[in-house]
Amino acid sequence: MASFSSFSEDLTCAVCLNIFTDPVTLFCGHSFCREWVTLSLKSLNQCPQCRTFIPTDRMDFMTNAILKSLAEKAKETQKKKDSGKDNEAAVGFCPEHDEKLKLFCLTDQQLTCIICRDCERHEGHKFKPIKEATASLRKEAETLLEKDSCDISTLELLAKSQNEEMRKSKEKSQQLRSQISSQFQEMHQFLKRREHEIMNELKCKENDEIEKMRERLNVIEKVLSEGRELVEKIKSAVEITDPESFLKSWSEYKTMRTPEPSSNCSGSNLEVVNSSFSMGPYESHLQFFFNNI
Secondary structure: OOOHHHHHHHOEOOOOOOEOOOEEEOOOOOEEEHHHHHHHHHHOOEOOOOOOEOOOOOOOOOEOHHHHHHHHHHHHHHHHHHHHHHHHHHOOEOOOOOOEOOEEEOOOOEEEOHHHHOOHHHOOOOEEEHHHHHHHHHHHHHHHHHHHHHHHHHHHHHHHHHHHHHHHHHHHHHHHHHHHHHHHHHHHHHHHHHHHHHHHHHHHHHHHHHHHHHHHHHHHHHHHHHHHHHHHHHHHHHOOOOHHHHHHHHHHHHHHOOOOOOOOOOOOOOOOOOOOOOOHHHHHHHHHHHHOO
């Protein structure tokens, strides 16, 4: 069985080098006194033992109850061990009966003398000689210590496994973010290319329509100019009061009307070229992307 010194080493804080006081376990699985590890992490956010990165925004560590219990027992054992015979001498006699303490009351868990054993307050209690009780209880304490130390080892393995899962989760999350970001970049590039294609297509269509409209406008303006010229001649003829001069002017006008001008000045044979632009041909494409966002 492991000695007390080996267990006390396992219960020693690597920062203050004393048996744990309010022990906490970091995410890497190592344990330290809360006060000392907090001071250490404030200056350097790494585990003092393995140098694993410890986030400073997550320093609300929970007390390791098992370690705390073991540490308190180890301190008590160390205290008894250090006091030795001096401590025995201090408590070697019963303060009530001034008799040497030779027995240990298993019921009350205290040292007693022979007279105490026969007192009313200890009636029905079980007693053992001090050496026998010490051997029995020491064995019980060492068994409990060994069991609790195994529990600590198990918990440390669990903590290590949990930290490994946390690391894997972060890696997987980062991979997913990278993949999704890459896919969105490809989508952005595709949409940008499609936008340029549609913009160029619309520009070409605009140029074609404007050219047709310009040609029609030229025809309209030419017919309008010819019509205005004829109207002015008619006005001039109407304003002539002399019959002979009127007939001569009117004859000249009729001669100008033959052949007919390029088009009727009323514009009945001309139509405006309308714009053919609408959202229709492109709405379905845009709606497809909106519905899949």
